[in-house]
Amino acid sequence: TGPYFLNGNYYEYREARASLQTTKYFRLRYPGVIVLTPTQPQLSLSLAPNQRVLSWPLAYVGFTLEMTTNLAAPTVWTPLNGPYVITNGHFEFRRSAPGTNSAEFYRLRW
Structure with missing residues (x-):
């Protein structure tokens, strides 16, 4: 397995294996803005x-x-x-x- 990384407007996943002739990968498109909300604080x-x-x-x-x-x-x-x-x-x-x-x-x- 491999990490997801941002490439332009896509998150990519790449997996290379010695037994495969090609690299397996896929892309996930995101809308252009990534919002990370923090964890909920303790009140x-x-x-x-x-x-x-x-x-x-x-x-x-x-x-x-x-x-x-x-x-x-x-x-x-x-x-x-x-x-x-x-x-x-x-x-x-x-x-x-x-x-x-x-x-x-x-x-x-x-």
């Missing part, structure tokens, strides 16, 4: 007096923090636009603690 939640603190590693720039109060379909996610504070290599977002018997769910979206 952490900690409690401070009357606040919740959400944080994730600083290496994950470009993610949007979102929240909802209900996960039933159709789920509507609301962006939490900050301000985000940078602390010890993490983005940090502080939010007032909810009232009794209320729920909030959070996610990071690319």
Whole structure:
């Protein structure tokens, strides 16, 4: 086997074998733009007096923090636009603690 490599607008795979008279290869066409999305960061939640603190590693720039109060379909996610504070290599977002018997769910979206 051999690696896939980019050749113009194609990914190519080549396989040469001593027992074969020709080299076997194929091409995969791509649309011209390759988008690599990073792995999903870990979102952490900690409690401070009357606040919740959400944080994730600083290496994950470009993610949007979102929240909802209900996960039933159709789920509507609301962006939490900050301000985000940078602390010890993490983005940090502080939010007032909810009232009794209320729920909030959070996610990071690319």
